[in-house]
Amino acid sequence: MASELKHRSEIPLTLPSMTWLIVFFLVPTIFVIAMAFRSADPYGGIGNEWTLQTIKDLGNPNYPSIIWRTIWLSVVSTVLCIITAIPAAYYISKLQKKAQDIVLLLIIVPFWTNFLIRIFAWKVFLHPEGAVKQILDLLHITSPDSLLLYRPEAVLIVLVYTHLPFALLPIYAAAEKFDFSLMEAAFDLGAGKIQAFMRIFIPGIKQGLLTAIIIVFIPALGSYVIPDIVGGPTGEMIGNKIAQRTFVDRNLPHASALSAILTLAVILPVAIALTRSFFKEKNSASIGI
Amino acid sequence: MKRSRFPLYITIAILVFFYLPLVIVFIQSFNASRFGGTWHGFTLSWYAKLFSDKNIWHAISNTLIIASASTVVSMIIGTIAAYSLYKYKTRLQVVHNIFIYFPLVIPDILMGISLLLFFVSLKIQLGLVTIFLAHSTFCISYVAMVVLGRFQDFDYTIIEAALDLGATWSTAVRKILLPFLAPGIAAGGLLAFTLSLDDFVITFFVSGPSSTTLPVYIYSMMRHGSPSIINALSVIMIAFTFIIIFFTKKLLEVKK
Numbered sequence: 001m002a003s004e005l006k007h008r009s010e011i012p013l014t015l016p017s018m019t020w021l022i023v024f025f026l027v028p029t030i031f032v033i034a035m036a037f038r039s040a041d042p043y044g045g046i047g048n049e050w051t052l053q054t055i056k057d058l059g060n061p062n063y064p065s066i067i068w069r070t071i072w073l074s075v076v077s078t079v080l081c082i083i084t085a086i087p088a089a090y091y092i093s094k095l096q097k098k099a100q101d102i103v104l105l106l107i108i109v110p111f112w113t114n115f116l117i118r119i120f121a122w123k124v125f126l127h128p129e130g131a132v133k134q135i136l137d138l139l140h141i142t143s144p145d146s147l148l149l150y151r152p153e154a155v156l157i158v159l160v161y162t163h164l165p166f167a168l169l170p171i172y173a174a175a176e177k178f179d180f181s182l183m184e185a186a187f188d189l190g191a192g193k194i195q196a197f198m199r200i201f202i203p204g205i206k207q208g209l210l211t212a213i214i215i216v217f218i219p220a221l222g223s224y225v226i227p228d229i230v231g232g233p234t235g236e237m238i239g240n241k242i243a244q245r246t247f248v249d250r251n252l253p254h255a256s257a258l259s260a261i262l263t264l265a266v267i268l269p270v271a272i273a274l275t276r277s278f279f280k281e282k283n284s285a286s287i288g289i
Numbered sequence: 290m291k292r293s294r295f296p297l298y299i300t301i302a303i304l305v306f307f308y309l310p311l312v313i314v315f316i317q318s319f320n321a322s323r324f325g326g327t328w329h330g331f332t333l334s335w336y337a338k339l340f341s342d343k344n345i346w347h348a349i350s351n352t353l354i355i356a357s358a359s360t361v362v363s364m365i366i367g368t369i370a371a372y373s374l375y376k377y378k379t380r381l382q383v384v385h386n387i388f389i390y391f392p393l394v395i396p397d398i399l400m401g402i403s404l405l406l407f408f409v410s411l412k413i414q415l416g417l418v419t420i421f422l423a424h425s426t427f428c429i430s431y432v433a434m435v436v437l438g439r440f441q442d443f444d445y446t447i448i449e450a451a452l453d454l455g456a457t458w459s460t461a462v463r464k465i466l467l468p469f470l471a472p473g474i475a476a477g478g479l480l481a482f483t484l485s486l487d488d489f490v491i492t493f494f495v496s497g498p499s500s501t502t503l504p505v506y507i508y509s510m511m512r513h514g515s516p517s518i519i520n521a522l523s524v525i526m527i528a529f530t531f532i533i534i535f536f537t538k539k540l541l542e543v544k545k
Contacts, residue, residue, distance in 0.1 A: 010373060010376075010377045010379065010381070013369055013372060013373040013376075014370070014373045014377075014381060014382070014385055016365075016366045016369055016370070017366050017367070017369065017370035017373075017385070017388070017389065017429055017433065018385060018388060020366060020425070020426065020429060021388045021389070021392070021426070021429070021430075022388070024404065024407075024422055024423070024425075024426040025388070025391065025392055025400075025403075025426055026388070027407065028400075028403035028404050028406065028407035029399075029403050031403060031406050031407050031410065032399070032402060032403045032406055035406055084299060084302075084303060087295060087296040087299040087300075088296065088299050088300045088303050090296050091296035091297055091299070091300045092300065103300070103304075106304055106307075107303070107304070107307065109530075109531070109534065110307045110308060110311055112483070112530045112534065113311070113523070113526060113527045113530050114487055114503075114504060114507065114523075114526055115487055115489060115504070116489055116504055116507050116508055116511070117314075117507065117519070117522075117523040117526060117527075118310070118311075120314075120507075120511055120516075120519055120523065121310035121311055121313065121314045121523065122310050123511075123516075124310070124313055124314055124317055124516065124520065125309070125310045125313050130313075131313070132313075161306065161307070161310075164303065164306075164307075165307075168303075193293060214394065215394075218394050218395075218396065219394075219396055219397075221396060222395075222396020222397065222398045222399060223396075224396075224397070224398045224490055225489060225490060225508075229511065239396070239398045242398055242402055243398070246402060246405065246494070252406065252409075255402060256402070256406065259398075259399055259402050259403070262396065262398075262399060263395075263399055266394070266395060266396060266399070270390075270391070270394050
């Protein structure tokens with residue numbers, strides 16, 4: 001009787017969240033993809049007829065360069081996050097428990113301050129009239145008429161800044177569980193430091209690395225505020241185009257088509273990761289929040 | 290074998306990298322010059338200007354209303370979702386799991402634009418309600434994931450034992466399940482509250498003219514206002530964050 005009751009209650013218990021997410025997540029996502037095939041009306045709304053014109057317009061020479069920039073900025077920032085996070089996670093996980101907690105807290109605390117304010121801090125930091133630029137000019141590292149701000153490199157730095165903790169935490173979580181006596185064993189068997197690190201430690205923290213890559217790469221693809229504030233016209237990413245088409249040109253089908261591309265680019269890696277983790281063991285730590 | 294010092298240096302470099310911009314903002318907030326290539330003397334005028342700005346207080350109250358409402362809704366729905374994900378291992382739950390997971394990874398801008406198109410097509414007036422609906426959507430997923438994490442240490446046989454001993458289902462939930470989950474639900478709620486307070490991108494897409502939240506207001510100040518006032522606001526917000534963290538830590542220590 002009890003088990004019968006349990007099964008009858010599965011539906012009502014699943015219903016609230018499922019309904020909510022279908023209405024406010026699935027349906028809107030399908031809307032976006034559908035809108036990409038509608039025409040734009042001249043008043044900034046959505047026309048009535050179906051068309052492939054919007055999709056064809058994406059061949060416009062403007063877009064491929066922005067899509068390309070979005071991809072390389074996301075890839076390079078992910079790589080930079082991962083290669084700095086690995087040695088740091090290695091170091092932190094070998095500290096004593098108390099020291100680990102302190103260093104972790106120091107890493108997380110700046111990220112409890114408002115997202116916009118952290119990006120704004122970089123704008124102040126790199127500003128042409130700011131102290132950093134003036135010092136670099138004095139040392140002749142930069143010339144007075146060059147800019148630190150409003151270029152793709154500035155976007156890259158801030159992308160790494162905002163995403164590094166999200167790479168660090170899952171890699172640290174994996175390193176913390178890693179059995180360091182395996183490294184000792186490798187040394188005893190004659191492995192060099194670098195060899196042991198690359199062939200024992202790195203494979204040992206594979207799951208953490210995978211989580212870190214997903215958790216950095218995907219939000220980076222969809223960045224909007226960072227290139228908007230520190231990027232300038234030469235640092236624009238696909239997110240900026242979506243916002244421009246929505247708020248400036250009021251061309252909603254165009255914004256939808258760009259969003260649809262981005263959605264597909266995001267769903268693919270997530271779907272791969274999700275199926276992988278579902279068939280392996282469920283690992284709540286791997287969400288890394 | 291001598292340990293390599295390289296990982297230590299990287300860790301120190303990362304910490305410097307994390308704090309340096311915040312330190313600059315702190316110094317600049319007291320600088321009389323606007324961008325401060327040079328130090329024009331100590332001033333508190335940016336703070337004075339900040340406190341005389343009425344719009345900020347309106348934005349703060351909007352932000353708090355939305356954050357509280359979406360926290361409550363997401364704590365309830367998210368906990369129920371976590372329970373069904375934990376309890377049932379059916380195909381429906383595999384789909385359910387994917388639905389819960391996606392809002393966590395999808396970039397904010399996609400969620401923003403899809404909800405904007407959705408509300409506009411249904412002719413729903415953009416405002417506090419639409420922001421609340423949008424925030425609840427991602428908060429539900431975060432709460433569900435945090436509570437689900439708590440469930441992993443839960444021994445379901447305790448509930449079965451209670452039922453065998455004659456407890457009703459609602460008593461078992463009230464006396465066993467909820468007290469056990471409480472820290473997880475609280476942590477999830479705290480996370481939801483912070484994320485709602487902090488969200489800019491989604492809010493920017495679904496907010497109307499009179500429903501400005503603090504992040505949206507900060508953004509418009511960055512674009513059009515004086516940067517020095519934002520420096521002052523940043524310092525206050527950072528200080529506020531530190532105070533909250535400090536008290537939360539103290540509170541947890543007392544409980545232990």
